[in-house]
Amino acid sequence: MERLPGFRDFYPEPLPANEAWSCDLRQHIFARWRETARRYGFREYDGPPLEPLELYTTKSGAEIVSQLFNFQDKGGRDVSMRPEMTPTVARMIATAERAYKKPVRWFSIPQLFRYEKQQKGRLREHFQLNCDLFGETDPAADAEVLALLIDGLRSLGLTAADFVIRLSSRQAWQGFFHGRGGDPARAQEFYQVIDKIERERDEVTAERLRSVGIDLADVRAFIAAGEPTPDLARVLADLSARGLAEFARIDYGVIRGLAYYTGIVFEAFDRKGEFRAIAGGGRYDDLVKLVSGGKADLPALGFGMGDVVLAELLKSRGLVPSFAGAVDVVVLVEDEAMRAESIGLVQRLREDGRAVEFALVPTKGDKQFKRALELGARVTLRVQSTPTGPTVLVKSLADRIQREVAMADSVAACRP
């Protein structure tokens, strides 16, 4: 029996043939994400992976349903596996906002699901770091969230030579559109054309822009000028004060597809342009109100960063660490008369924090030693019987130097 197409198994390393996804690498990424969020005072939350279908159709309209893993549950409810986290976190904060001091800084690492049309390598699930800040309209909040995104990528070893944040603004494009007499009712339509400008042929874009009364050359000139809005100028100054200026630049070629963004928007890309966006986000000041049916009204902004493009980027830049050495100590049982003593020692070593393996059944000594080398162990221990009671032979595998210690000293002898 095989797994479903578009879903991943995550194996421990070394990976089996034909398997690409390492659970070790995934957990390495998650650990760096969590550590960075912690440094920014962001607190972890999570919601259900299954939500009422309505949570998504309210925000994105009925057309989103074709991309969802949705169904009717045994109680007749229309439900969907979550395709994104923002509606869930908006629902959660709307319910509970009074319990938290503003601004609220939250993050989560949900697995998300989309029924994408099947294409080679196209996945139907991925994990995504979601960081959101609620309750602050000032661009200082936008800068704080951008700095978190930048440091999240830096924590994995990526530098300004590897990635850049392209900063844009819904207000900038709104000003452009209204300044040219665009019909406010067609603004979303206009944004959708801008969102596709880099992937679409120019003739098609020009035609679509004409239909909303806009000229392609005018759009191109606006992008080329890249004049920051007052909010963006504030964000750039803030990032400069943090020493992070080189990680971001104004780029109005970005606008983000989702309808709910209201202010600054951004995407992170690799500098070489080899991959799709690494992360994306922006300000969505009206969504909490929409999702809560008016019960709560909080300005908000945030971003999502997926594990798939990021893992590919880390691999291509040589930034995947070695995951060997998961075991510190191997206790060799060469004398079966010493097995009970050896097992007791294993237990004490583990209680002292060491990662320990030993041969569960009688095994040749050289085979046990070979296994210790394969596991990348730092130390082997061997309990030996002496006339005055058992002692322990401690061998450092780096230099193969062996010494004999008293049983009572053997646990301390294995501390790194």
Place this chain on the structure above:
Amino acid sequence: MERLPGFRDFYPEPLPANEAWSCDLRQHIFARWRETARRYGFREYDGPPLEPLELYTTKSGAEIVSQLFNFQDKGGRDVSMRPEMTPTVARMIATAERAYKKPVRWFSIPQLFRYEKQQKGRLREHFQLNCDLFGETDPAADAEVLALLIDGLRSLGLTAADFVIRLSSRQAWQGFFHGRGGDPARAQEFYQVIDKIERERDEVTAERLRSVGIDLADVRAFIAAGEPTPDLARVLADLSARGLAEFARIDYGVIRGLAYYTGIVFEAFDRKGEFRAIAGGGRYDDLVKLVSGGKADLPALGFGMGDVVLAELLKSRGLVPSFAGAVDVVVLVEDEAMRAESIGLVQRLREDGRAVEFALVPTKGDKQFKRALELGARVTLRVQSTPTGPTVLVKSLADRIQREVAMADSVAACRP
């Protein structure tokens, strides 16, 4: 809009009114589980939360479908959200067993889903630590897995006064049943009666036992005697060698409901008997072969430990740590002329590993200080302008002692 019944939101602490599930506590439990698994040389894996429906019906028969979140996906596939992890891990190891040295020691922390009949407090999802060991038939492997379970609970502060593992054996009951001339074709039916013996009225149990030719008093006497099988005697001796004897006892009142167990089975319970089982597992030597259609054949055993009963037990025993103090340092911005300097300092502190917050917008000094206290910060910093350039006032919040340091020394001054 509300979340679905039986699903949980996990909020950061302090929890909002009417919310019971703390993401901080959840992550605390996960961290202890991961740390314990690491000490035992177990490696993390994960599989898809959505699997082919057939993966579950093959193992458990069609009747399981009524308890599943199953549906037909947009490609017409019959799929199900995973109700347990064992079929997934059996599928994964069957595919990849040649890549790994035996015994294979794996763990995972999946979220699992069951469409339980709606009852007060009855959940439809939970997280579960799954630890499995493949490729070893010797009872030493059973002891190793049991020790891991015991240490997983001890890592959370639980002691032998709080919980005990009830050890049993399918072979013991098989021997009993065959010894009384039971029909081998009805052995599973007999095990099901034993599995319910503690929850069912005696008259019902006696009647059901009679129908398979067994006497209740005989069963009671067998449980009371609790004579260990040779395998169980080996396990008890091994746990004794580890100093863990007090955490386990023979108890044939346990047999485990699932059909696929083949050897030693066990459940962990709180000593006071207040809660349902904390964890359960056993040996399932035939399942890999069944799930892989004969492609692979590996002896196996393992256990699952859920987060729900465990969290309740930790709460009732006062073993939930405080999750305040998520922020180390608050940088106070009392002089807006020093904001850029302050933001630069925030960045350097975070790069040094501190968790830092600061007021994103101009805020009264006493309000900022109050916020630092609420956050449980250890230190506040304040950048001040002096004729020779900015310096930093460092205040320890434990003793309220303040000292002035040079900007260049301020990051080091905040290290714990």
